[in-house]
Amino acid sequence: MTSRDYKFQGWLGFSADSVNGNLRWSTYTPKPWEETDIDIKVTHCGVCATDISTLRSGWAPVDYPQCVGHEVVGTVVRLGSKASPNSPLSLGDRVGVGAQSSSCMASDCEECSGKPSYENQCQNFVGTYNGVFKDGTKSFGGYSDYIRIPGRFVIKIPDGLESMHAAPMLCAGITVYSPLKNFGSGPGKKVGIVGVGGLGHFGLLFAKALGAEKIVAISRSSAKRKNCEEMGADGFIATDEEPDWAAKNERTLDLIVSTVSSPKMPLEGYLQMLRPRGTFVQVGSPEDKLPAISAGSLIVKGARMAGSVIGPPWEIEEMLKLAVEKHVRGWVQPRGLMEANEALVDMKDGKARYRYVLVNEKHLHE
Structure with missing residues (x-):
């Protein structure tokens, strides 16, 4: 399958007012394809408070338009010949990506090349959205049909963990699991x-x-x-x-x-x-x-x-394995992907109990 077989479309915010239910479904151009990349057909994406702060430029001015969402689960539809994810992957595999899509990945970077590595602390951290890759192009998130991610940051979802429950663990889950384990x-x-x-x-x-x-x-x-x-x-x-x-x-x-x-x-x-x-x-x-x-x-x-900030890919895999072994399941509420605006507003108003997950229904049945 090539990039000509599908379009990159998602809910884009064009201003700080987009957080008030004003996202617009639009087409966008992802980062240029590299053989280290993986394209994922999105089936689930959690709604995170970071999505809200980013869309309203709460921490710093945002380069609009912006497609948020960094608790993404879906299936592999394109796999680069040099993609080197944490677990060997094949087309059709169920995978996820959290809040990080890249880092410098240099051999002389202590965080990226250490044993163990801590890419999440790399000075050149690239967010899954609102980030900038080495070539200057923007990263776009998972309130979308498809997402393109460097393979190193793509995690295989283990059997025994439903996609609905895996998605919010990729940011919310690892954000608390990492300090609990490490401290x-x-x-x-x-x-x-x-x-x-x-x-x-x-x-x-x-x-x-x-x-x-x-x-x-x-x-x-x-x-x-x-x-x-x-x-x-x-x-x-x-x-x-x-x-x-x-x-x-x-x-x-x-x-x-x-x-x-x-x-x-x-x-x-x-x-x-x-x-x-x-x-x-x-x-x-x-x-x-x-x-x-x-x-x-x-x-x-x-x-x-x-x-503490999220965790490296190997630690996310460790957390997902524990979730299967101990049957950890978050309290999640499914919302249709086309309800993204309503879900964001409800999240902002504190109505979630305790995590909304956007479900791309059309991709569940293809």
């Missing part, structure tokens, strides 16, 4: 997850899958308490409803992963809950600065603050 969630550890949304609910699920001794969900209100208990939370803290919540839970958690993107978070309170030598990891990305903290919050207990 010590496991047997004997007490873990807190701040924020119960698309990211946070995966945090609860993967903390349980990794064997944490105790898992505490931390939210502003108690509205999601029952859901959190069903996801595996042993405790729940409602910060807007419980007086002295930080003091009552002082020195109780080994690891806290914060998924919230509000600059108004009670950061000092979160740090108060850390045990000595505990770690606070921020994965949510506010469009403004985090609150100031006192140095004593870290110094007295030898605590650490850290950040």
